[in-house]
Amino acid sequence: MRFLLTSLFILITTKPVTAQQAFLTSQCQSAYPEAMMFVQDQLRQRGYKISRVQHVDKGLKSRGYESRRYRVVFFGKPDEINIIRTQYSALIPFFPLNITVFEEPDHIGVSAIDPMQIYRLYGEEVLTDKFKQWSQDIQAVVKAFKHCSE
Amino acid sequence: MHYQIYKLVLPLLTCLLLLPNFAFSKEIQLAAFVSEDVIEKTEAVLNQTASPIIVVESPYDFKTTIQNLKKAIAGRNFRLIRIQQLTQGFSEEDSSQQDTIVYFCNFNLVNQAIKTDFRIGQFLPCRVTVHEENGRVFLMATNPEPIGAMLGHKKLKAICSQISTMYRSLLEDATL
Numbered sequence: 001m002r003f004l005l006t007s008l009f010i011l012i013t014t015k016p017v018t019a020q021q022a023f024l025t026s027q028c029q030s031a032y033p034e035a036m037m038f039v040q041d042q043l044r045q046r047g048y049k050i051s052r053v054q055h056v057d058k059g060l061k062s063r064g065y066e067s068r069r070y071r072v073v074f075f076g077k078p079d080e081i082n083i084i085r086t087q088y089s090a091l092i093p094f095f096p097l098n099i100t101v102f103e104e105p106d107h108i109g110v111s112a113i114d115p116m117q118i119y120r121l122y123g124e125e126v127l128t129d130k131f132k133q134w135s136q137d138i139q140a141v142v143k144a145f146k147h148c149s150e
Numbered sequence: 151m152h153y154q155i156y157k158l159v160l161p162l163l164t165c166l167l168l169l170p171n172f173a174f175s176k177e178i179q180l181a182a183f184v185s186e187d188v189i190e191k192t193e194a195v196l197n198q199t200a201s202p203i204i205v206v207e208s209p210y211d212f213k214t215t216i217q218n219l220k221k222a223i224a225g226r227n228f229r230l231i232r233i234q235q236l237t238q239g240f241s242e243e244d245s246s247q248q249d250t251i252v253y254f255c256n257f258n259l260v261n262q263a264i265k266t267d268f269r270i271g272q273f274l275p276c277r278v279t280v281h282e283e284n285g286r287v288f289l290m291a292t293n294p295e296p297i298g299a300m301l302g303h304k305k306l307k308a309i310c311s312q313i314s315t316m317y318r319s320l321l322e323d324a325t326l
Contacts, residue, residue, distance in 0.1 A: 051239025
């Protein structure tokens with residue numbers, strides 16, 4: 001019986017990453033411009049610089065596809081981008097970090113990959129504190145987004 | 151008798167149940183090509199289908215590689231969106247650093263992907279970074295495949311695999 005319980009415990013604690021853990025998402029009842037502004041303000045408050053907002057929906061519309069507003073906010077900290085570029089080039093494809101802000105019929109949603117998942121995929125303990133910080137910051141932004149209309 | 155069966159079957163069952171969990175954690179070396187053994191480590195990365203990045207070394211110089219990548223993008227009927235330095239938007243333009251991101255798109259794929267799952271935005275628009283290190287030029291892209299596997303969404307997993315395959319073909323075209 002003890003063995004059975006131990007086995008079950010190991011099984012539960014080593015469960016693979018689920019989509020809910022890999023991606024951070026939340027939603028808010030708000031107008032799109034306010035929601036977008038909220039996300040950018042939250043990022044700036046945490047010391048990030050917005051490098052660009054990619055209007056995916058505009059590109060789709062220009063090609064004749066119907067699309068609700070779907071935009072990707074790219075952000076980062078200049079010194080960290082430089083560290084990655086010069087010392088951890090294998091991480092370059094994941095930077096700048098980004099958050100997607102999208103419009104649904106009854107709400108605005110945000111979605112971002114948890115940087116800790118990227119960290120785990122690399123399987124090496126490098127920049128651990130940075131990854132933890134990015135993860136905490138993005139989690140905080142996504143969590144705060146629930147109250148974007150307040 | 152029953153106890154003996156338990157002793158034999160339970161560990162076996164536990165191992166079988168745990169196997170997929172470990173299959174997820176194929177590890178690669180993060181220090182990929184910061185050190186001298188660039189090729190070995192790049193190859194190690196390439197040999198891992200679950201690697202978070204796709205990397206190909208270009209036999210051409212930096213400028214020619216970007217031109218080749220642009221041609222490969224056009225050749226596959228993708229739309230080139232923009233070309234920018236990695237640090238653009240973060241610091242003053244620095245001509246000494248060359249890391250360049252090439253953004254491009256297949257609108258049909260994007261449309262299909264977004265309608266399947268809004269989270270795909272993490273990989274949109276498609277982008278390849280051209281990076282120069284110690285005189286060698288590399289083309290790098292994120293590999294959506296292992297992340298798509300986490301989503302638990304069959305259609306999206308298929309799209310992520312499609313994007314990964316597209317990146318590999320494109321990088322191959324650009325380095326021929």
